[in-house]
Amino acid sequence: MKRIFTLLAMALMIVAVSSCKNKNKNTQEGTDYTQATEQELVSEALEADMASLIESAKQIKAVPFLQAKKDGKITLSDKEKMVKPDYLLDVKTASGLVTLSQKYRSVGMLTSDKSIAELYDMPVTDYNEVIFKLLTDINDPALTEFYTLPSMDIESNKEAFKVFVDDEYQAGRINYFWEGVTAGLVEQLFILTRDVDKFMPMFTDELASEITFNFVCVHDGLTKTVNATPEMASLNDILAPLYVINAITAQELRDQLIQVKEDIEKARAALLN
Numbered sequence: 001m002k003r004i005f006t007l008l009a010m011a012l013m014i015v016a017v018s019s020c021k022n023k024n025k026n027t028q029e030g031t032d033y034t035q036a037t038e039q040e041l042v043s044e045a046l047e048a049d050m051a052s053l054i055e056s057a058k059q060i061k062a063v064p065f066l067q068a069k070k071d072g073k074i075t076l077s078d079k080e081k082m083v084k085p086d087y088l089l090d091v092k093t094a095s096g097l098v099t100l101s102q103k104y105r106s107v108g109m110l111t112s113d114k115s116i117a118e119l120y121d122m123p124v125t126d127y128n129e130v131i132f133k134l135l136t137d138i139n140d141p142a143l144t145e146f147y148t149l150p151s152m153d154i155e156s157n158k159e160a161f162k163v164f165v166d167d168e169y170q171a172g173r174i175n176y177f178w179e180g181v182t183a184g185l186v187e188q189l190f191i192l193t194r195d196v197d198k199f200m201p202m203f204t205d206e207l208a209s210e211i212t213f214n215f216v217c218v219h220d221g222l223t224k225t226v227n228a229t230p231e232m233a234s235l236n237d238i239l240a241p242l243y244v245i246n247a248i249t250a251q252e253l254r255d256q257l258i259q260v261k262e263d264i265e266k267a268r269a270a271l272l273n
Helices: 038-059 078-082 091-096 100-119 125-138 141-147 151-156 158-170 174-194 196-202 205-228 230-244 250-259 261-271
Strands: none
Touching: 038 158, 038 174, 038 205, 091 100, 091 125, 100 125, 100 141, 100 174, 100 261, 125 141, 141 158, 158 174, 174 196, 174 205, 174 230, 174 250, 174 261, 196 250, 205 230, 205 250, 230 261, 250 261
């Protein structure tokens, strides 16, 4: 099972929130609103919001989560690898998950943790088995296809991600798409805060600004999803304290991660409750 979208910070944005918003107008040409019923107007508004959040989803950038700016890969010494990370999720927690929301979130989080386990030369058989079981339980072909792509394909093939978004929308699961992507983003941010000085060398200013860009897209997408699917409100609330992230340089990102470290911990803990 290959890691999905090795993004960092589970999710990125830049200065312009407008770039995440759909360029389509809220009204369709030729619509006669003088004859429209209230229900029809509400329906059209929801459709416009849905179209806009689809575009927001497609703007998210697959930034490599464990790619250093110099040689393309973070490397650890044998001595560093001897001290295994104790902050990764226990794969056994997946067996107690009941709702689809929890399972989508868990897939996003465990794939990020698997990347760290590989970095430390830890066995990943349990991760592979648990992620496969979750994908089987969820029974979402688009999710399974995307999460089993080789990581290089995910990082280099933007079309694969756009197809993933479209397929989730067509299957009526766009809200679950946001569940998984958002959880993965939070988990990656959480991992970064465990050892900022070790992980920050992977960031250029460009990568830092892309993380900010993803957060703008996530914020925009979740806000619109709340209108179409009100159950998304709780997820949006979980992320609310993290929307202050607006770094456009690596140094700013480092400072902001330290500033919201406790908020990231709380968000992470809330995701699987």
